[in-house]
Every structure is written in C-alpha cells, then in structure tokens.
Amino acid sequence: MATQTTVENNYLKNATEEELQRQKAIDDWLPITSSRNAKWWYSAFHNVTAMVGAGVLSLPYAMSELGWGPGVTVLVLSWIITLYTLWQMVEMHEMVPGKRFDRYHELGQYAFGEKLGLYIVVPQQLVVEIGVNIVYMVTGGKSLQKFHDTVCDNCKKIKLTFFIMIFASVHFVLSHLPNFNSISGVSLAAAVMSLSYSTIAWAASAHKGVQEDVQYGYKAKSTSGTVFNFFSALGDVAFAYAGHNVVLEIQATIPSTPEKPSKGPMWKGVVVAYIVVALCYFPVALIGYWMFGNGVQDNILISLEKPKWLIAMANMFVVIHVIGSYQIYAMPVFDMIETVLVKKLNFNPSRVLRFVVRNLYVAFTMVVAITFPFFGGLLGFFGGFAFAPTTYFLPCVMWLAIYKPKRFSLSWCTNWICIVLGLMLMILSPIGGLRTIIIDAKNYKFYS
Numbered sequence: 275m276a277t278q279t280t281v282e283n284n285y286l287k288n289a290t291e292e293e294l295q296r297q298k299a300i301d302d303w304l305p306i307t308s309s310r311n312a313k314w315w316y317s318a319f320h321n322v323t324a325m326v327g328a329g330v331l332s333l334p335y336a337m338s339e340l341g342w343g344p345g346v347t348v349l350v351l352s353w354i355i356t357l358y359t360l361w362q363m364v365e366m367h368e369m370v371p372g373k374r375f376d377r378y379h380e381l382g383q384y385a386f387g388e389k390l391g392l393y394i395v396v397p398q399q400l401v402v403e404i405g406v407n408i409v410y411m412v413t414g415g416k417s418l419q420k421f422h423d424t425v426c427d428n429c430k431k432i433k434l435t436f437f438i439m440i441f442a443s444v445h446f447v448l449s450h451l452p453n454f455n456s457i458s459g460v461s462l463a464a465a466v467m468s469l470s471y472s473t474i475a476w477a478a479s480a481h482k483g484v485q486e487d488v489q490y491g492y493k494a495k496s497t498s499g500t501v502f503n504f505f506s507a508l509g510d511v512a513f514a515y516a517g518h519n520v521v522l523e524i525q526a527t528i529p530s531t532p533e534k535p536s537k538g539p540m541w542k543g544v545v546v547a548y549i550v551v552a553l554c555y556f557p558v559a560l561i562g563y564w565m566f567g568n569g570v571q572d573n574i575l576i577s578l579e580k581p582k583w584l585i586a587m588a589n590m591f592v593v594i595h596v597i598g599s600y601q602i603y604a605m606p607v608f609d610m611i612e613t614v615l616v617k618k619l620n621f622n623p624s625r626v627l628r629f630v631v632r633n634l635y636v637a638f639t640m641v642v643a644i645t646f647p648f649f650g651g652l653l654g655f656f657g658g659f660a661f662a663p664t665t666y667f668l669p670c671v672m673w674l675a676i677y678k679p680k681r682f683s684l685s686w687c688t689n690w691i692c693i694v695l696g697l698m699l700m701i702l703s704p705i706g707g708l709r710t711i712i713i714d715a716k717n718y719k720f721y722s
Contacts, residue, residue, distance in 0.1 A: 317544065
C-alpha cells in the first residue's frame with residue numbers, strides 16, 4: 275500500500291514539475307515575459323513612444339476649444355494626475371514579494387479577484403490598444419498622404435486608402451519582432467522623431483509669429499456647439515496621456531532582484547519620459563494656440579503651410595514615430611492573443627502560429643482604418659471611454675482596494691480626487707466625440 279502511495283506521490287510530483295516546465299517554456303516564448311534584460315533608458319524611450327502620440331499635433335486645436343484658462347488647467351492637471359497614477363502602477367508591479375504583475379490585467383485580478391479583474395481590465399485595455407492601433411493606421415496614412423502632396427504638388431492625387439495600405443505594409447514585417455526588447459531600436463527612433471516633429475511644430479509656429487486678426491474666443495456659433503466642442507477637446511487631452519496601458523508590460527522587461535527591484539530603473543525612465551512629454555506637449559499646445567488663435571487646424575502642421583521642406587519633413591517624422599507607437603501598443607495585444615491560443619486552446623507555441631496571428635491582426639486594423647478614417651472624432655470618443663479609466667482612475671481604484679489607506683488620509687483623498695476627475699472625463703468626452711463623428715459622417719462616403 276505504502277509503495278502505491280509513494281508511486282502516486284512521485285507521479286503527481288513529476289506531473290506538477292512537467293506542468294511547471296511547460297508553463298515556463300510558454301512564458302519564455304510569450305512576447306511580454308520572454309526577455310527580461312532591459313536597461314532603464316529602454317523604459318524611457320518606450321514610455322515616450324507610447325505616450326507622445328500624434329495627438330500632440332491636435333493639442334493647439336483642443337486649446338482653441340477649451341480656451342486659455344481651462345486649457346492650461348486641463349493640460350497641467352492631466353500631466354500631474356497621470357504621472358501620479360503611473361507612479362502607482364510602477365510601485366504595484368512588485369508589491370507581493372517574489373511575484374511580478376507583468377500585465378495590466380494580472381494586477382487587476384489581484385485587486386478585484388480572478389474573474390472580475392479580467393472583466394474590468396481586459397475589455398478596456400483592448401479598446402485602448404486596438405483603438406490606438408487603428409487611429410495610428412489612419413494617422414500614418416494621412417501623414418504619408420500629406421508628405422506626398424507637399425513634396426509633389428502637380429502629381430495625380432492618390433486616395434487615402436492606398437496610403438493606409440502602404441503604411442500597413444511596414445507592420446506586416448515589423449510585427450514579427452518577437453518581444454519588447456527586440457523593438458527597442460524602432461522605439462528609440464520613434465521617441466527621437468516625436469521630440470523632433472513637436473519641436474518643428476512649435477518652432478515653426480513661433481517663427482511665423484502671431485497671425486493678423488487672431489482671435490482667442492470660442493469658435494462655435496451656438497452655446498451647445500461650444501459645450502460639445504469643450505467635451506470633445508477633453509477627450510483629445512485624455513488621449514494625449516494614454517501610455518498607462520503598456521506600462522506594466524514595459525516594466526516586465528526590466529530585470530529584478532529583491533535587493534534591486536525593477537521599480538528603481540523603471541521610475542527613472544518614467545521621469546525622463548515625462549520631462550520629454552512636457553517638452554513636447556506644453557510648447558506645441560501653448561505656442562500653437564497663441565500664434566493661430568481659434569483659426570488653428572485640428573493638425574497644427576496643416577496651419578503651417580510653409581516652408582514646404584520643413585512641413586514635409588515633419589510629416590515624415592510623424593510616420594516614423596507612429597510606426598514605433600503602433601508596435602508598442604500591438605505587443606500586449608499579441609501577448610493576449612498568443613496566451614489564449616497557447617494556454618487555453620493548447621496550440622503549440624510556434625513561429626507559424628505567431629506569423630498567422632500577427633498578420634491577421636495587422637490586416638484587421640488596416641481594414642477598419644480604411645473604413646472609418648474620420649480621425650479627430652474617433653479620438654475624443656475612444657479617449658473618454660477607455661483612456662480616462664485606464665489612465666486616470668483605474669490605478670487609483672486598485673491602490674485603494676489593495677493598500678486600503680486610512681479614510682481622509684492624504685493618500686485616500688488624492689486617490690478619490692483623481693477618481694472623481696477621471697469619471698467626469700469618462701462621461702463628458704465621449705459625448706463631444708460622438709457629435710463630431712456624426713457631423714463628419716454626414717458627408718462621408720465609404721472607401722471614397
């Protein structure tokens with residue numbers, strides 16, 4: 275009898291060991307957990323690439339819909355609140371000794387429970403990441419189109435659809451880079467580009483000087499129009515600070531030991547990234563609005579028609595940056611899809627699986643982008659629904675659920691203020707965005 279029990283115990287032990295080895299092999303294959311040797315500066319430029327979107331070029335337009343006082347307040351408040359919530363996420367990555375929350379939803383599951391955590395985090399995270407990827411397809415295509423039209427005035431006009439396809443073709447290649455560390459080169463180039471085109475945008479505006487008969491009042495004729503535009507602009511600003519959805523995934527690539535946890539180098543990178551973000555956002559928003567007033571276009575580069583070579587260059591920089599950003603936001607989506615296929619549906623982790631999954635995803639985002647290319651309204655709409663929660667208040671809710679700070683202590687009050695502001699943003703900005711989409715869609719023809 276005893277021998278039978280021993281045999282059974284050994285069998286169970288071997289089975290568990292085999293299972294553990296299988297899990298480890300899968301983790302070593304998945305994009306987020308396969309490589310953990312990143313340096314702190316990787317986190318800096320990954321965060322800059324994720325954070326500074328082409329949304330920065332629409333900030334002067336958002337300012338024109340918010341006005342000077344509210345505009346500056348919203349920009350600065352957003353910068354402070356999102357830096358605070360980012361700090362919370364960096365801290366929570368390793369708060370359980372010996373465990374790392376490598377993905378946003380793993381932290382959600384720890385805070386809210388296995389099932390509920392998934393239901394709260396995953397849909398929002400997917401909306402953000404897939405939404406950003408679709409919007410970037412449109413942005414990349416539009417910037418290529420502007421580059422083509424600026425460089426070559428007399429050429430035959432080519433439809434936006436084809437430029438989106440050209441832009442997508444790059445991703446059919448780049449999407450096969452296995453993990454975050456392998457895209458660090460692309461990400462560095464993208465981060466440099468974002469700083470470059472932001473600088474071009476504000477420096478060229480400043481050089482152009484304040485326009486004649488510039489006006490700083492609200493542009494909409496009716497009160498309701500002004501209010502809706504105000505809401506939509508809030509969404510644009512929320513979209514400008516949307517890097518939180520990939521923050522834990524970026525931190526997962528940094529090595530960690532009990533003596534030297536990953537939060538040290540990660541936080542260093544985040545601070546550098548946020549300084550760069552401020553250098554990109556504030557000058558563009560304030561100088562762009564100051565020079566053009568409420569006549570500014572929803573992409574500041576359109577307001578700056580000359581010098582041609584500079585505008586063409588800035589558009590090319592946007593294209594390169596958006597290529598990097600697309601990859602940063604696509605990586606966690608690839609990770610989720612591949613995890614489900616390998617762990618739940620028991621597919622073999624192989625190159626073929628990766629090839630099929632990633633090509634299908636790029637094709638999907640391309641088709642959606644070609645179908646709905648009204649860029650501005652989509653930002654405001656998605657901005658409110660998913661960016662506000664994942665960036666402004668979900669980290670605070672998790673912090674309250676896990677650390678349970680004393681009522682009315684500083685930590686408790688700060689978190690609740692962030693939650694209330696984030697909720698207001700989440701409710702108000704989709705209203706403005708939806709109205710913009712409806713107005714744009716009236717005179718839109720599919721695949722024109």
